[in-house]
Amino acid sequence: MPFWKTSPKRRDDTEIAIDSSSAGRNHLARYACLSITAALITMALKTWAWWLTGSVGLLSDAMESLVNLVAALMALIMLLVAARPPDDQHHYGHGKAEYFSSGLEGALIIVAAAGIAVTAWDRWQHPRPLQALDVGLAWSALAALVNLGVALILLRVGKRYGSISLEADAKHLLTDVWTSAGVLAALGAVLYTGRLWLDPVIAGLVALNIVWSGLQLIYRSASGLLDATLPAEENRRIDAVIARYRERGVVFHDLRTRQSGMQRFMTVHVLVPGAMSVQQGHDLVETIEAEIRQTVPGIQIISHLEPLEDPASFVHGRPEHAVDVGRLTLEQAPKPDTRADDFIR
Known part of the structure; x- marks a missing residue:
């Protein structure tokens, strides 16, 4: 008997897989608010650490937290836009709004990297002694732990709901964690060896790492806007x-x-x-x-x-x-x- 003369099982409402992203997307804004709160806390902690020590490495870390704050605010706005239902002008909805958030975050990361590189070059040419490094490193380590906890939450939620904004935010925060770890290691070496040239060198390496992260985000955003498979x-x-x-x-x-x-x-x-x-x-x-x-x-x-x-x-x-x-x-x-x-x- 031809296959089409058999009776295929008719689909009913109970067989349709529930789209968890549709049910959950309106709740994603609260995770963006969590990212904003984390950015404010870590920016305050890292700025205080830089103020105490005068380290250009810690300054670079604090500047990245400022970028985190701006990116988190943009992610919140774009998530609210993306959650809007289709309308007369946007029959397929507003889902691509998230790509603008991710692309802007990538661009901001590169701008921050340029600022860090300029500051590091100036410090390389004009070295200066660092102060209260032990206390400053402790505050910076606390900020890194805050970022790590929030990043793991955002990454899990972003993958669950397919949100590129939250995933981008999470990966940016994880980059910040690794950056902080590198800064802490280098400044720890400065503390015990007195080699001041390590401070601007680690700041320059942080800048390169940030540029790579920013380029990846821009590429992914462009790919999404071009209807990637x-x-x-x-x-x-x-x-x-x-x-x-x-x-x-x-x-x-x-x-x-x-x-x-x-x-x-x-x-x-x-x-x-x-x-x-x-x-x-x-x-x-x-x-x-x-x-x-x-x-x-x-x-x-x-x-x-x-x-x-x-x-x-x-x-x-x-x-x-x-x-x-x-x-x-x-x-x-x-x-x-x-x-x-x-x-x-």
Whole structure:
């Protein structure tokens, strides 16, 4: 019996995977507020440590906390914008607003790095003795512990809800923790060896590390704004579902996925025998979509049902000679010379 004459299990509301990101995105703002509070506390602690010691290394650490504060404020604003539902002007919602937050944070990180480098160069040329290093290091260590705790919380929540703003904030804070650790180690060496040149050197290394972190954030934001595909693992899960139905004779082409902040989107063309009824085709597509949503919760899927025997299924508004099968899987594009006739044979 042809596969379409069997009765696929109809999808009902209990089978739809719940999109936890939709349920939780309005609560993400409180985590951005946590980041703001942490930034205020650590900035105060590090500034006090710099004031006590006069260390340019500790000053660089304090400047990065100022960047953390500005970035956390921007993340809060963008999370509130991204949580807005679709409207008449934004039919797909406002999820991409988060990428602006992440991109701005990357740019601010690079600006902070430039300021640190200038200060470190000046201190290299004009060294000066440091004071109360033991007390200053203690305050700076306390600030690093605050950042570490908040970063781990934000990273967990950001990955859970797919929030690039919170993930970017968390990774920035973790970078700050490693920066603080390097500064503390270098200044500890200054304290016990008296080698003042270590202070501007560690500040310069901090600047380079910050630049790299900022460039990574800018790249990820640009990729999101350009509709980058879903993470490789999620694409593999979708391909696995598609492969199971291919074994049953269902044909797929023109697969595409993209990510917009916490939202995930997919389009796919499903080709079935022309003898299949509209109801049978609809039930089949509903079943396939339900399985995909179970593997990638919350994904929004647009499916296009087409007759397998009709060559027009591969044209889609292009000139007749420009037949294009599109992507057959999400992991690998088809060869340029792939023809529709070969594809459906």
